[in-house]
Amino acid sequence: MTPVKRFAMGRFSHENVAVMKDQKTVYQSDDGTKVVFFKFVATAAGDLSAGTLYAAKATQNDDQSFDITWVELATAADADVKTWIDEYNPGAAKAGTYITDAEVTAWAAGTAADNRVAFLESRKAAAAKGATAEWEKMEGVLANPEGTAL
16 A cells, blocks of 8 residues: 555644544644644545544643543645645745744634645644643554544
């Protein structure tokens, strides 16, 4: 099997993923420090080339446990994200530049022209939308037989 880049699943240090039995939902851990826990929900079962990217927001409970809610970042297809990436390649209109913090802020406020921030700067996008961006060394995701993340 030949690996295929999945641009719509976000840009970060993918440590490990767990694909749920619905063949649409993918939980994605992010390796490093000050990272984010992501979820991708494909548009069609068995096809990870398009879908919606989410980031986890953890809320501490009184008993030291926490609840997770999912912050929706954006929806795109691999082809859309690849087009945005190509705009930064040598010889392209945005060559030599990259997404600025001001552009991340504009995207989070809903005033950006497109959703490239969510897919090209996924960690910054998640933090700007209020997701938890302080996980440390996420080494993977486990799933139970019913198909939900543990």
